[in-house]
Amino acid sequence: MLAQKVTVQYPDEKIELPDRFHGRFELDADKCIACMLCANACPNKVIQMERAKVGKKQYLTKYVMRIEYCMFCGLCVEACNQDALHFSKVFNMNQYFRQKVRLILVDRPVPQEEEAGEAADVKRPATEGTAGAKREVAAGRSAAKEGES
Amino acid sequence: MKTQTYFLNLGPQHPSTHGVFRVILELDGEVVVKATPVPGYLHRGVEKLAEARTYTQVIPYTDRMDYLANMLMNWGYVEAVEKLLGVEVPERAQYIRVIVGELSRIASHLIAVGSYAADIGGLTGFLYTFRDRERIVDLFEMLTGSRMTVSYFRIGGVADDLPEGFIPLLQKFLADLPGLCDEYDGLITGNEIFQARTKFVGVIPPEKAINYSLSGPNLRASGVNFDLRKNRPYGVYDRLDFEVPLGKNGDCFDRFVCRIKEMRQSGRIIQQALKNLPEGPIQAKVPKVIRPPAGEAYTEIESSKGIFGCYIVSDGSNKPYRVHFRRPSFINLGCLAELCVGWKVADVIAILGSLDIVLGEVDC
Ligand code: SF4
Ligand code: SF4
Numbered sequence: 001m002l003a004q005k006v007t008v009q010y011p012d013e014k015i016e017l018p019d020r021f022h023g024r025f026e027l028d029a030d031k032c033i034a035c036m037l038c039a040n041a042c043p044n045k046v047i048q049m050e051r052a053k054v055g056k057k058q059y060l061t062k063y064v065m066r067i068e069y070c071m072f073c074g075l076c077v078e079a080c081n082q083d084a085l086h087f088s089k090v091f092n093m094n095q096y097f098r099q100k101v102r103l104i105l106v107d108r109p110v111p112q113e114e115e116a117g118e119a120a121d122v123k124r125p126a127t128e129g130t131a132g133a134k135r136e137v138a139a140g141r142s143a144a145k146e147g148e149s
Numbered sequence: 150m151k152t153q154t155y156f157l158n159l160g161p162q163h164p165s166t167h168g169v170f171r172v173i174l175e176l177d178g179e180v181v182v183k184a185t186p187v188p189g190y191l192h193r194g195v196e197k198l199a200e201a202r203t204y205t206q207v208i209p210y211t212d213r214m215d216y217l218a219n220m221l222m223n224w225g226y227v228e229a230v231e232k233l234l235g236v237e238v239p240e241r242a243q244y245i246r247v248i249v250g251e252l253s254r255i256a257s258h259l260i261a262v263g264s265y266a267a268d269i270g271g272l273t274g275f276l277y278t279f280r281d282r283e284r285i286v287d288l289f290e291m292l293t294g295s296r297m298t299v300s301y302f303r304i305g306g307v308a309d310d311l312p313e314g315f316i317p318l319l320q321k322f323l324a325d326l327p328g329l330c331d332e333y334d335g336l337i338t339g340n341e342i343f344q345a346r347t348k349f350v351g352v353i354p355p356e357k358a359i360n361y362s363l364s365g366p367n368l369r370a371s372g373v374n375f376d377l378r379k380n381r382p383y384g385v386y387d388r389l390d391f392e393v394p395l396g397k398n399g400d401c402f403d404r405f406v407c408r409i410k411e412m413r414q415s416g417r418i419i420q421q422a423l424k425n426l427p428e429g430p431i432q433a434k435v436p437k438v439i440r441p442p443a444g445e446a447y448t449e450i451e452s453s454k455g456i457f458g459c460y461i462v463s464d465g466s467n468k469p470y471r472v473h474f475r476r477p478s479f480i481n482l483g484c485l486a487e488l489c490v491g492w493k494v495a496d497v498i499a500i501l502g503s504l505d506i507v508l509g510e511v512d513c
Contacts, residue, residue, distance in 0.1 A: 006280050006283070017290075018290055018291040018294070018312070019312070020290075020291065020292070020293065020294035020309070020312065021290065021294050022294035022295050041205075041206075042206075043202050043206035043207075043209055043210070071209045071298065071300075072294075072295060072298070073208070073209035073212075073295075073298070073300040074293075074294060074295075074300065074308070075205065075206065075208075075209070075300070078308070087294060
C-alpha cells in the first residue's frame with residue numbers, strides 16, 4: 001500500500017515510447033526508389049506498390065500497406081537500404097470500418113514527361129505536408145473501397 | 150451407492166485453461182473418472198505457413214508459438230537454420246542471445262508463477278508477478294520495438310545491438326530480482342492454503358516423467374536432472390556457471406517452486422553474460438538470400454517450458470521444404486489425462502496450471 005504506483009492514467013498520462021517502437025509506418029517518398037525490396041521482404045505480402053518509369057528512374061506512384069495483415073515484425077524496414085521506410089510512435093490505428101484500416105502512404109499521379117525534368121515539381125506532392133497527405137489518403141481510401149467491392 | 154457418471158466440459162473458454170483449451174471430464178460426483186484433453190483451437194498451421202516463406206520470413210511466426218517466451222522460440226528456429234547453413238555466430242551475438250533468452254525465461258516463469266497463484270485462488274500473486282514482468286517487457290520494447298512479438302533473432306546473429314540505457318535498466322532489474330523472488334516465496338509459496346492445495350497433488354514419479362517425455366521444470370520437479378543448457382550446452386552456456394534446481398516429490402508444489410528457483414538462476418546467468426559481454430559484430434556474414442544446401446537439421450534448446458526442437462528439411466531453395474517444431478507444452482500435456490484421474494475438479498485446475506502450458510505452442 002505504501003509502494004509507489006506502477007500504473008499511469010492512460011489518456012491523460014502516457015508512457016514515453018522507446019525510439020525503436022514499432023508503430024504506424026512512415027514513408028519518405030522522396031527517398032524511395034520503388035525498388036520493391038520492402039515488399040519482397042514481407043512475410044505476409046502486406047506492401048503493395050505501383051510504379052512508373054519516369055526518364056531512367058522508377059517513380060513510385062502508389063504505396064499501400066494492407067496493415068490488417070501486418071505483424072509489425074520490421075523486416076520491411078530492415079530491408080530498405082534507402083532509409084525511406086520507418087516506424088513512427090503512433091500506435092492508435094483503430095478504425096471503425098474495415099476499409100479504412102488500409103494504410104495508404106503514397107498515392108500520386110505520374111508526373112508528365114515535360115515536368116519530369118523539374119525536380120521541384122516531382123517532389124511537390126510529398127513535401128506539401130500533412131494537409132496534402134490527408135487529402136491523398138482520403139482519395140486513396142475511396143479508390144481502395146471501389147477496388148474491393 | 151452407485152451413481153451415474155456425467156460429463157463436464159472444462160473450456161475451451163475458461164480462464165484456468167490458460168488459453169483456448171478444452172478438457173472433457175467424466176465425473177463421478179466431484180471425482181474425475183476420465184479426462185480427455187482436446188487441443189487444437191489455436192492451430193494456425195505455422196509449420197505449413199513456413200513452407201511458403203523464406204527462411205528469414207519464418208522468424209516472426211515463431212514468436213507466436215510460445216508468445217510468453219518469444220525470444221527462446223526465435224532462438225530454437227534460427228539455431229536449426231544456422232546448423233543447416235554451417236554459420237558461426239559471433240561472440241557478442243551469442244552473449245546477447247543468452248541475455249534476452251534468459252530474460253524471456255524469467256518473463257515466462259513470472260507468468261507461470263503468477264497465473265498459478267491465481268488458479269489456486271490468490272489473485273494478489275498474479276498482480277505482483279505481472280508488475281515485475283512489465284519491466285522485462287519494457288526492456289524488450291526498448292531493444293526490439295515490440296513488447297511480445299519481438300522477432301529479434303536473425304539467422305547468424307541478432308537484429309540490433311543493445312540500445313543505450315538498456316544495460317543500466319537491466320542491471321537494476323537483476324539487482325531487484327532476488328528480492329522479488331523472496332516476495333513471491335513469502336506471498337505465495339509460504340501460504341498455508343496454497344501448500345495444502347498443491348503438495349502431493351498430481352504427483353509424477355521420475356520414471357513416469359521420463360516415459361511421458363516430459364522436459365523442462367516439469368521433468369526436473371520430479372528429481373530428474375536434465376537441462377539441455379548443462380547436459381548438451383549450446384551457444385555459450387558451457388562458459389556460464391549456474392545450478393539446475395530440482396524437485397523431490399514431482400507434485401504441483403515442486404513444479405511451482407522449481408520455476409521460482411530457475412528465475413534466480415537465470416538472473417545469475419544474465420549477470421555473468423553481462424560481465425563477459427564482448428565487443429564485436431552482432432551478425433555473422435550470411436548471404437542476402439539464404440539458400441541452405443539440400444539436407445536436414447535438427448536442433449534443440451531448453452525453452453522455459455522444456456525442450457524446444459526444430460527440424461528443417463531443405464531442398465536447396467530459398468524456402469524450407471518442411472519445418473517441424475517439437476513444442477514442449479504439447480508434449481508435457483500428454484500426461485494430463487492420467488494425472489487427473491482420481492482428483493477433484495478443483496485439483497484438475499491445480500494440475501493443469503502446474504504443467505504451465507501455453508496454447509500458442511500446444512497448437513502451433
Ligand atoms: S512489419 Fe513485417 S508484416 Fe508488416 S509490412 Fe513489414 S515485413 Fe510485412
Ligand atoms: S525498400 Fe525502401 S526504397 Fe525500396 S521500395 Fe521499399 S521503401 Fe522504397
